[in-house]
Amino acid sequence: MARPMADKDQRPGERQLPFDPGSRIQAGVTFIGHLATPWRKGDCPKNLTEARNRGGLFQAVVAPDYRAGLEGLVAGDGIILLYWMAGARRDLIVQAPAHRPAPRGVFGLRSPARPNPVALACVRLLEIDHAAGILTVDALDAFDGTPLIDIKPWLPGVDNLTR
Amino acid sequence: MARPMADKDQRPGERQLPFDPGSRIQAGVTFIGHLATPWRKGDCPKNLTEARNRGGLFQAVVAPDYRAGLEGLVAGDGIILLYWMAGARRDLIVQAPAHRPAPRGVFGLRSPARPNPVALACVRLLEIDHAAGILTVDALDAFDGTPLIDIKPWLPGVDNLTR
Secondary structure (H helix, E strand, O other), X not given: OOOOOOXXXXXXXXXXXXXXXXXXXXXXXOOOEEEEOOXXXXXXXXXXXXXXXXXXXXXXXXXXXXXXXXOOOOXXXXXXXXXXXXXXXXXXXXXXXXXXXXXXXXXXXXXXXXXXXXXXXEEEEEEEEOOOOEEEEOOOOOOOOOEEEEEEEOOHHHHOOOO | OOOOOXXXXXXXXXXXXXXXXXXXXXXXXXXXXXXEOOOOOOOOOOOHHHHHHHOOOEEEEEOHHHHHHHOOOOOOOEEEEXXXXXXXXXXXXXXXXXXOOXXXXXXHOOOOOOOOOEEEEEEEEEEEEOOOOEEEEOOXXXXXXXEEEEEEEOOHHHHOOOO
């Protein structure tokens, strides 16, 4: 049975699960590094477009153990970063973002609050320092220090649905 | 210290980590459903393009607890599915896929074997049955039964790097 709608952290029309998905763990992730961004709580862009417009230094920092995994990546590549939105709640199954006319299911939103708080950003690699494990990219909309869990090449043949 | 290169599950030029990332877990995922595909071990397409060409019935099945999260999604939408490659090894940091001329770091490959075995597919939603939690999509290249961990809308303004 769901908790009542009057929850102080909930907007009208939002619905929460009767359990915390974070208490039903079936597999585990490890952090391979972190994101370095200008953003702190209360000052974070709402999305990647806003982050790109505001500008700044945006980097993914890969921990020493995992740096060999960067071999072959070069400046100019399109990449997909997956990162872990550690502070986000996981039980808001229907959400009412301020920019939307009506509430919407979490799977139709890019909200950080989701059953598995994995976020993704498709970005352009501007510069790569293989020895230091530093990837400078064109934009990031997450807090400074956000844990990184994966990097993948962005492939136009499969990742571009407008083709 | 890395184990020797002669590992029987390793190709020439491949390198493995001296530890299993799966033994250094820092956060947990829960399964929100599974993928239903025609593919079994030994008969799985190498990528989404091959899966699309071979054809078949491709579905993401969302568990009852999470179906409210689908509200607002409609046939025709582009979506991103994130799923968990449960059987893949996590320690191959440099890999030598048969289709590549030289070994390459795992973060430059879409291989299922990676420190965090989260795979993603950008696909077209052909049909959605909200009550049954079934999303029929245009292609999937994962084994039948692969655990699903997230669904996100694909957004042309941020997810298309050819723009």
